Amino acid sequence: KVLKIGMIAGDGIGRQVLPAAQRVLEAVPGIPKPTFVQLDAGFEHFQKTGTALPRETVAALKSDCTAAMFGAVSSPSHKVEGYSSPIVALRKEMDLYANVRPVKSVENHDARMVDMTIVRENTECLYVKQEQIEETPQGRVARATRQISERASTRIGRMAFEIALAAAEVKKQRGGSYGWTGAPTVTVVHKSNVLSITDGLFRESVRAVAKEYPNVEVNEQIVDSLVYRLFREPEKLSTLVCPNLYGDIVSDGAAALVGSLGLVPSVNVGDSFIMGEPVHGSAPDIADRVPSIANPIASIRSAALMLEFMGYVEPAAKIYDAVDDAIRAGKVTPDLGGQMSTDEVTEEVLKKL
Amino acid sequence: KVLKIGMIAGDGIGRQVLPAAQRVLEAVPGIPKPTFVQLDAGFEHFQKTGTALPRETVAALKSDCTAAMFGAVSSPSHKVEGYSSPIVALRKEMDLYANVRPVKSVENHDARMVDMTIVRENTECLYVKQEQIEETPQGRVARATRQISERASTRIGRMAFEIALAAAEVKKQRGGSYGWTGAPTVTVVHKSNVLSITDGLFRESVRAVAKEYPNVEVNEQIVDSLVYRLFREPEKLSTLVCPNLYGDIVSDGAAALVGSLGLVPSVNVGDSFIMGEPVHGSAPDIADRVPSIANPIASIRSAALMLEFMGYVEPAAKIYDAVDDAIRAGKVTPDLGGQMSTDEVTEEVLKKL
Ligand SMILES: CC(C)[C@H](C(=O)O)[C@@H](O)C(=O)O
Numbered sequence: 001k002v003l004k005i006g007m008i009a010g011d012g013i014g015r016q017v018l019p020a021a022q023r024v025l026e027a028v029p030g031i032p033k034p035t036f037v038q039l040d041a042g043f044e045h046f047q048k049t050g051t052a053l054p055r056e057t058v059a060a061l062k063s064d065c066t067a068a069m070f071g072a073v074s075s076p077s078h079k080v081e082g083y084s085s086p087i088v089a090l091r092k093e094m095d096l097y098a099n100v101r102p103v104k105s106v107e108n109h110d111a112r113m114v115d116m117t118i119v120r121e122n123t124e125c126l127y128v129k130q131e132q133i134e135e136t137p138q139g140r141v142a143r144a145t146r147q148i149s150e151r152a153s154t155r156i157g158r159m160a161f162e163i164a165l166a167a168a169e170v171k172k173q174r175g176g177s178y179g180w181t182g183a184p185t186v187t188v189v190h191k192s193n194v195l196s197i198t199d200g201l202f203r204e205s206v207r208a209v210a211k212e213y214p215n216v217e218v219n220e221q222i223v224d225s226l227v228y229r230l231f232r233e234p235e236k237l238s239t240l241v242c243p244n245l246y247g248d249i250v251s252d253g254a255a256a257l258v259g260s261l262g263l264v265p266s267v268n269v270g271d272s273f274i275m276g277e278p279v280h281g282s283a284p285d286i287a288d289r290v291p292s293i294a295n296p297i298a299s300i301r302s303a304a305l306m307l308e309f310m311g312y313v314e315p316a317a318k319i320y321d322a323v324d325d326a327i328r329a330g331k332v333t334p335d336l337g338g339q340m341s342t343d344e345v346t347e348e349v350l351k352k353l
Numbered sequence: 354k355v356l357k358i359g360m361i362a363g364d365g366i367g368r369q370v371l372p373a374a375q376r377v378l379e380a381v382p383g384i385p386k387p388t389f390v391q392l393d394a395g396f397e398h399f400q401k402t403g404t405a406l407p408r409e410t411v412a413a414l415k416s417d418c419t420a421a422m423f424g425a426v427s428s429p430s431h432k433v434e435g436y437s438s439p440i441v442a443l444r445k446e447m448d449l450y451a452n453v454r455p456v457k458s459v460e461n462h463d464a465r466m467v468d469m470t471i472v473r474e475n476t477e478c479l480y481v482k483q484e485q486i487e488e489t490p491q492g493r494v495a496r497a498t499r500q501i502s503e504r505a506s507t508r509i510g511r512m513a514f515e516i517a518l519a520a521a522e523v524k525k526q527r528g529g530s531y532g533w534t535g536a537p538t539v540t541v542v543h544k545s546n547v548l549s550i551t552d553g554l555f556r557e558s559v560r561a562v563a564k565e566y567p568n569v570e571v572n573e574q575i576v577d578s579l580v581y582r583l584f585r586e587p588e589k590l591s592t593l594v595c596p597n598l599y600g601d602i603v604s605d606g607a608a609a610l611v612g613s614l615g616l617v618p619s620v621n622v623g624d625s626f627i628m629g630e631p632v633h634g635s636a637p638d639i640a641d642r643v644p645s646i647a648n649p650i651a652s653i654r655s656a657a658l659m660l661e662f663m664g665y666v667e668p669a670a671k672i673y674d675a676v677d678d679a680i681r682a683g684k685v686t687p688d689l690g691g692q693m694s695t696d697e698v699t700e701e702v703l704k705k706l
């Protein structure tokens with residue numbers, strides 16, 4: 001088996017954290033020796049070439065790679081004609097329909113008990129990017145389309161139930177630490193009290209899938225209350241399934257619970273392709289620091305998550321444990337109160353593999 | 354001057370907290386003696402009559418009332434044919450275009466320093482409720498329209514700048530406690546990295562208004578990062594201006610910071626009408642308790658906020674102070690760790706007026 005991984009560093013600290021993930025993937029035992037292809041995308045690439053997501057990048061991923069890692073992308077602070085987010089485009093082009101974001105505190109380290117996974121629909125909702133604007137006598141009026149389909153809601157629902165089952169298995173093995181009480185649970189996040197048709201369809205589609213998973217409990221929460229609960233009783237939340245935009249917002253909120261956006265990994269999952277991606281952005285404010293102080297943990301954990309979703313469960317667990325050890329030892333970057341550089345943290349993790 | 358206030362208790366604890374607001378409005382010195390008109394609306398009213406927002410309620414507000422208070426409304430947990438949220442309808446019918454939600458911790462009581470105001474656009478965004486669904490060979494596909502207009506964005510922007518100036522004035526008088534550093538600031542919340550046309554128009558319209566307020570600093574934050582910052586450094590946020598749905602989500606998140614949704618007031622503001630409304634919902638889980646343990650503070654503070662926006666600044670301040678005293682004395686309901694009933698808390702506040 002070959003493991004050829006497309007590396008799309010993108011902008012800002014994407015270029016500092018992706019090499020960390022690469023070093024970890026090169027070192028972790030239990031996987032075929034990986035090779036790496038460096039690929040372009042991002043706002044800076046757009047500024048240089050007029051294209052944010054070159055066709056060659058997509059073609060290389062499709063024809064040549066087993067999986068990929070994506071770093072980060074900068075958002076221009078004003079409207080730039082012709083620019084459109086390459087990560088949003090990539091998720092759609094590769095039909096990576098699920099964005100899976102586990103947010104977990106570190107046992108015997110963090111005071112707060114957080115162990116949840118946000119399963120975010122990754123292809124539709126307002127991200128279909130169908131927008132128009134018109135002049136009217138009262139000024140300009142802009143409209144965007146929010147699309148929710150039965151097909152996309154059903155497949156993201158199924159993914160959430162599978163993840164809830166797997167998470168329950170892991171928790172059972174850990175022996176119920178972290179207050180886990182029993183049945184796997186999926187919480188459907190929506191706003192059907194206002195969006196009765198679109199979010200109504202999302203809710204109904206996920207609930208229809210629930211019938212295939214009689215051992216998984218299903219409940220639901222309106223998105224605004226969910227964000228409230230996220231901060232009031234995060235320990236009661238486990239697997240959340242969300243339409244695209246709610247998932248985007250909720251996962252940043254959840255990241256705040258565990259101390260830093262620099263910790264939270266994600267994978268973009270399709271039926272035949274997996275792309276790891278740290279949840280953080282390009283952090284232009286620290287991107288030029290030498291030595292780099294960008295936190296590589298989200299990126300390293302994203303590489304592990306990518307392996308996990310490719311079936312390399314043991315190697316992934318090794319990486320997670322090494323990262324947790326580094327965190328417990330305080331061998332971390334300044335965003336977490338540590339003193340280490342990107343490279344030093346990475347070496348700490350490598351040592352423990 | 355007459356003060357005739359429409360009281361729309363709605364569902365659940367709305368019927369327990371609105372009388373508390375009424376008692377406080379009857380007792381506070383410095384305003385014309387108010388009279389009250391009890392008006393119907395809500396899901397329970399819909400179940401009895403087939404109408405969630407009776408025409409008589411709207412007519413009474415328009416022809417007969419100087420202002421109003423709205424309690425809470427239940428959201429059915431499944432799709433109910435013909436039902437549509439009366440509060441959403443009321444905001445639009447009365448053109449109450451701004452929903453202003455101050456979230457403040459209590460000085461000399463709360464550990465965490467929070468003093469922000471969410472200024473939420475209240476008439477458009479996904480709340481225009483234009484939704485369709487169609488059958489396709491791949492299953493059902495639903496679509497909703499998100500509308501952002503220059504007109505609505507401009508007027509909500511103006512409201513935010515006015516509020517930022519007023520808040521800065523109050524803070525100056527308080528002498529910079531709570532870490533206030535100087536210039537009034539408005540943060541524009543958007544997601545224009547994905548929604549470049551709709552949120553682009555929102556951002557641009559608010560920034561155009563900013564030119565009229567050279568003394569107010571303007572910055573901006575993408576909604577997902579904003580929710581992250583809300584929990585990481587709430588003390589750095591002051592006045593936020595948001596499109597409708599982001600405002601809905603962000604204000605629930607902010608409420609979590611101050612300890613309970615039961616504390617956070619709001620007003621729905623139009624050019625010629627003001628309606629106070631606690632941010633919490635109908636809380637069906639506690640609505641039937643005797644004696645009631647519903648926290649009346651959000652409702653009482655909403656009455657004060659209503660008065661403030663009608664120009665009764667001193668009476669409003671009296672109510673705020675009385676409420677803060679009750680909180681500092683621990684004379685609160687169980688959601689805040691207290692032992693008191695709705696009535697007992699209300700009497701505590703009345704005593705201090
Ligand atoms: C950069 C942006 C387009 C992206 C998104 O909204 O999906 C980011 O916030 C994320 O969560 O991955």
Ligand SMILES: CC(C)[C@H](C(=O)O)[C@@H](O)C(=O)O
Pocket residue numbers: 193194224426428438440441601632
């Ligand atoms: C009840 C619901 C329709 C309402 C909203 O979404 O505006 C509520 O969440 C609020 O914030 O007032």
